[in-house]
Amino acid sequence: MCYAHQEEPVPKTILRRSWTYKVPKLMIGSKPTVQHPWSVVHFGVHHRIFSIDPRALNHVLKHTNIYTKSDLLRDLVRRYMEEGLIVAEGERHKVQRKVSQKQFSMGGLKSMGQVVQDKSNQLRDILLNLCENPKVSNPYSPVNPTLSPGSRKVDVYSAASRCIFDLIGSIGVDHQFDSLGNWEGSGGKLFQKYERMQLLGPGAMGFRMLLSLTWPLIDKYGQARTLKG
DSSP: OOOOSOOOOOOHHHHHOOGGGTHHHHHTTOOHHHHHHHHHHHHOOOOOOOOOOHHHHHHHHHOTTTSOOOHHHHHHHHHHHTTSTTTOOHHHHHHHHHHHHHHTSHHHHHHHHHHHHHHHHHHHHHHHHHHHOTTOOBTTBOOOTTSOTTOOOOOHHHHHHHHHHHHIIIIISSOOOOTTTOTTSHHHHHHHHHHHHHSOOTTSSSHHHHHHHHOTHHHHHHOOHHHHO
16 A cells, blocks of 8 residues: 655654553544554554466566565464475575475476376275275274264375375385375374374464464463474
8 A cells, every 4th residue: 555645754652652552542543644654663564465477476486585585474484394495595495496396397297107196096995995895994984883884984184195195205205104004004103193293282373373473482481282393
């Protein structure tokens, strides 16, 4: 939002006062030239542009050293992704991007094809077996005696998550987790820990999370379990 007219000086009484000192009453009816500087001083509000133009987005993503993330967004993303590709900026982002581009090049994607096909076939066979054998039980489709005969309840999201987890292990780190088929093995137990890590613990969201982004000491002395890993 822009104002064409000349900005007037902001009264110091408004800039210095807090919400507990009748600030809302002072701000109501004030001119935009007074409201905006006050909000910037107290809340750090800044103008942003939201674009859906592919060319503009491509330009921004290619020049992360120019179009940097805000401190608030950077701290928020770093909680869950540490210093990965999404958080990294500048030269660090360029290095990580070069490494990932080789992995996801046309040749790299072709080499993944058979691995993805095999894992997809395994998921298909497991789901078919669950539908054909009502006594078979696993973590994402336990036997439920309350269901009517011939019916089956399957947590497809959990099954697909295990499938993707196994693919990440096979393609990313060259390790066979097999959490989809061998859920009682080491890979299955590792997936359970990974799944718990994705859950939002108390304080991970909401007003407390917003406060901790502004005052990091809140996390230092009272960090949520999920954020601790």
